[in-house]
Amino acid sequence: MSDKVLIVDDLATNRIVLKVKLSAAHYEVVQATSASEALAIAASTRPDLILASAHLSGMAAADFVAGLRKIKPLSTTPIILLQTHSCAHDRHAALRAGADDILTKPVQEAVLLARLRNLLRQHHNSYDLTRQPGGGHFFGFAEAQREFQIPGRIAIVARSKPEALALQGMMSHSSQHQFSAYGTDQAMPIVSTQQIPDVYLLRFGQADAEEGLRLLAELKAAQLTHSCPVIALLDKNTSSLAVTLLDMGANDVIIGLADREELALRMANQLRHKRNSEQMRAQLLSGLQAAVVDPLTGAYNRRYALPFLKQLIEDTHQSEESFAVMVADLDFFKQVNDRFGHAAGDRVLCAVTTQLRAHLREGDMLARIGGEEFLIITPGTNRFRAQQTADRLCQMIHQTPIAVPGTSAPLHVTISIGVTMARHNSGCEAHTVDLLLDQADRALYLAKAQGRNKVTFCARSAA
């Protein structure tokens, strides 16, 4: 379906067989005949997935995978290796180097295609948000962090608790992780708010397929667990079940029991994916936070304040509440900068922000919208209380001297405040952001004209 797959194999016949299969499934196929050629082609064509023989001449599979991972845009691209005969040592090395899966031939076509879809779906979904139009990612997001060594919480779920415990015994032997074991024959929820697992390991077979499928679907649906990777451990000869699980979004599916080391490696891979996306989410949120805050004072900025006001206007259409819009401006601020320098001016702005915030309520919004100009929005207030609030702000600033660098005596500054009230059904013209800011600005102008250090209301604003 137009995703681009790079096939890597020394043998032409193998490449042709794969190309026919993938083309029939509408993939765009590019080919490489050796590991070194593949590294060059992968770097230039940036495939969506790489499907390579585990037996390339001249380079060990693990080294090939490591080489691909070093190419920046491919650090998270799905890589599947195909072994002609199962070799545990090579499997482990490839998984350790960052391969997503290593399958042993013969691989059923349906399973192979399902694995491709599954890895592509995971890949496209997890990195979609930060992908930039020209390829590449938004400043360093989505970089693979291969070094996470944090122990994880692993939940093992099997047909019965003893079976889950047996699996846990095998796993926990040389592991730093914290395990918990559940049997699906017990009527108990396998997640609690206190201890949400990082990774789920579901062990089941054809006989209890329905139970297993439902469990996977439940884990992928619930708020607490939907971002937890799920590894399904299936009995042998369950390939059609594997296809369904892969298409439902299981993060890894192992048919037949894997050895302890392979299981540990696959678990570590999923744990790393989870940590990566948690880190990406934290980066995104802190990035967004930074986008709406004035770095000097920590007050919100214009970018936050104007949509906030717009939203409040819309909300007020559906309620009886009125709110106040205040524009507060430092009086004679230029003199502070001129006489005591920029550092002093900055100090004053920070101190005033702190004081204003201390005297506002929790739902109120304080933003710095110009050099020495602040916007204050107090929802759910009437004119009488807005007057009280604004007067109090004025007084507090007036009464609180500010220590600044460059002079031993603390500075006394004042603010002037222009206020306008907004209310639904006010009978006036419809409120807009511009209108309200304009009204507050005019009121501020009056306060300045009347001598500063005072509060003036917009005459036309709703009472």
Place this chain on the structure above:
Amino acid sequence: MSDKVLIVDDLATNRIVLKVKLSAAHYEVVQATSASEALAIAASTRPDLILASAHLSGMAAADFVAGLRKIKPLSTTPIILLQTHSCAHDRHAALRAGADDILTKPVQEAVLLARLRNLLRQHHNSYDLTRQPGGGHFFGFAEAQREFQIPGRIAIVARSKPEALALQGMMSHSSQHQFSAYGTDQAMPIVSTQQIPDVYLLRFGQADAEEGLRLLAELKAAQLTHSCPVIALLDKNTSSLAVTLLDMGANDVIIGLADREELALRMANQLRHKRNSEQMRAQLLSGLQAAVVDPLTGAYNRRYALPFLKQLIEDTHQSEESFAVMVADLDFFKQVNDRFGHAAGDRVLCAVTTQLRAHLREGDMLARIGGEEFLIITPGTNRFRAQQTADRLCQMIHQTPIAVPGTSAPLHVTISIGVTMARHNSGCEAHTVDLLLDQADRALYLAKAQGRNKVTFCARSAA
């Protein structure tokens, strides 16, 4: 699985039956006995999903849904209604008001639970990123926009092209959307890069279930289509197929042919979800962009520059390339502010940014890291070329007068630049962000001490 479901029904027996089913599936259940009680409980308990009778006494189902949608934190919470007898008029009204599904009793338990899982999964996934710890969303993200009227591109896929065309004929009758029809019997890809559909409508039944399931999985996996909603239109008596589709991530599943109006409404719902997430993504990206850019000059800020440098240091460990770190500082900038005012100072900063950027290459990074201080990083350069670049920047600023407000004669300003080189295997102590910035700062200090308007290299930096 610990998600909270609000059950709303006048009849105690109905509530009890549902409660037993949902509790067995490990949902936390809250109950309401009337529409008005439900509105109050929903507002205070904020359920993850609402499952309500479509026949509440005292309030039409559509009004009830509209009432729920008006409660801010519930604007996107999944709502399922249960009808005791199918009534097209009520169905349409409820869907129009914002219900996600309206099912007619008897509903098979497996289908009901699959629909719950399906809606919860969609809900938790789409809004996860912007959800804040205390509930609520990051400043206005994820608000439902119920007003999108933009025509969409709808792809209809059926067993054969004539069947798809017949469906298209029925749909396009009174629709503003743009349709395309495909038959799965044709060997052609149903997506092209030029015209990616907004919504897919897949029509199939038990006989071609495998084909349909694979198609859904392919659409959900491919980069071009994985975020396109898919509506499955199934033949009657296909409830186990419906369960599988829902658990695979179909966005809506309709069993038995829906009437034209219902299909149009469900399509509009999916289109709205799609537009919403596109909008959310755009907001996020522009928020992130704003987080890394200095609003005055448009250069990057410190928040971007330091991780950029850190990443470059790491990348250089794996390559033979060297890069230059330059700190450029405007000479005597305080005088500009003092003599001509802030507006003039700001104008100078912007003009200098523009000139610096014009003389840097595409991969170079320019950030404003202090009042009049810029950081310039030029990857893939050697000392000779770095010297050329820095000299040229110095000269250009010196030679280009800047028109500013407050004075008729344009200003002449100069910059001083301190440079350090970073290279892998340089034999020096390991590079760190702090070390490189410190070296460049010392070099800058020398340039200032030696008369300004000049370039100085760090003596200890790698040649």
